[in-house]
Amino acid sequence: MMSEFKYHRPENITEAILLKRDLGDAAAYWAGGTDLVLQCKSGKRRIGHCIDLTALQDLSFINAAKGGYRIGTLTPLSELERLNADTPHLRTIRDVAALMCTVQTRTIATLGGNLCNASPSADLFVALAAMGAIAQVTGLGGTREVPVDAFMLAPGKTALTGDEMLTGVFIPAPDVPHASAYRRIARTVVDIALVSAAASLTLDRTGEKINEARITLGAVAPRVIRATGAEEMLTGRPLSDLIGTFAKEVGATAAQSAKPITDIRASAEYRKNMVAVLVARCLISVSTELEAGL
Amino acid sequence: MKIRLRINAHTHEVETRPNQTLAQVLREDLGMTGTMMSCGEGECGSCTVLVDGTPVTSCLMLVGQAMGRDIRTIESVGTAAALDVVQQAFVDEQGFQCGACTPGFIMVAKAFLAENPTPTEHEASQAMSGNICRCGAHPYIVRAVLNAAGILAQQKGSEHEQSEL
Incomplete structure (x- = not known):
């Protein structure tokens, strides 16, 4: 049973932000609300005011932009899974969205909600952080950009302050070969990830050498983290090195970055072991895609 | 709060509270008990209704989120004499x-x-x-x-x- 709250339905971003400023911490922006409603139902969270963003439909969009793509914060997962993706990162986003919750909840749940809920196991969070996506934040003080990998501070806590709202993300699409992949282990399709990993590689112009590697891990720390040791192993290496056992070695190094806990879903030891497996699988998927020149 | 909902091509005025889900309002305030509620956590799908033509777990949607949208429930599908x-x-x-x-x-x-x-x-x-x-x-x-x-x-x-x- 949800406790009582007041309901507000702003018609535009400015109105929403002014409400948040006036109502303060007692108020919550309500995007799809599929996580918030459960937290309120279970009593884990009590809010005094719901700022329902349903009317802000101009924040639901997927657009090409200079050097990449912008996706609006209110874009539902069902739109992401229908992406007619012709670029590597958007293909990954599409595949990740299709894994999440269920057909009839993906129509409500939003990109921004998944990021702002700030769960260390959030699927899109892990994938976007690997891609080097940038969160677009707007408040009365102006707009600012926060790299997605720095957007989560702790479980349920983001870099947003005061009246700030996440309005969308920018996903880079460099004009050199690049690709990304996401893998997770979940008990059932509906359950959240027990452990997850994403990898993103950007090559040099010749398509032979790895210029930038980003590896992110979900559900193995209080926030989505990067496996910097594993990234360093990859940077500057020829892509062809990923054939053979090297992907497994990188996976094992990534597992060193994991600081998992034991909980009802899995043991710390299992999570750590699976990080090695998932990172290797991501890397094999990414290198296969890059070798195929997609 | 008093709100208007467009359900199965009819407009309903309902006196309700903001912390009610669409599923609760359909069943408890409007007596449209064809929409079932089982898990109440968006996992089982038994509360699915269509909102603007797309399926939605109505146990996860606040009633306010459903305002101004076209809601279709099982009551709009077929009749006992002529099934869909x-x-x-x-x-x-x-x-x-x-x-x-x-x-x-x-x-x-x-x-x-x-x-x-x-x-x-x-x-x-x-x-x-x-x-x-x-x-x-x-x-x-x-x-x-x-x-x-x-x-x-x-x-x-x-x-x-x-x-x-």
């Missing part, structure tokens, strides 16, 4: 036992077949994956969806013939 094609297909294929999950399945199937009139078995089972039938009728349910797709295609074909005559 999808309902008849569920009967013919025995796509249920106890029936508690059936309205949710039917609503998802309606939306799915509108979007994909010629599904493969795999596509149909993927589309039905957000609903749980605890009696275990899933294979029969997928068959029912495929059966309904076939009948709808036939009907469309004969309409087309008639219009050509």
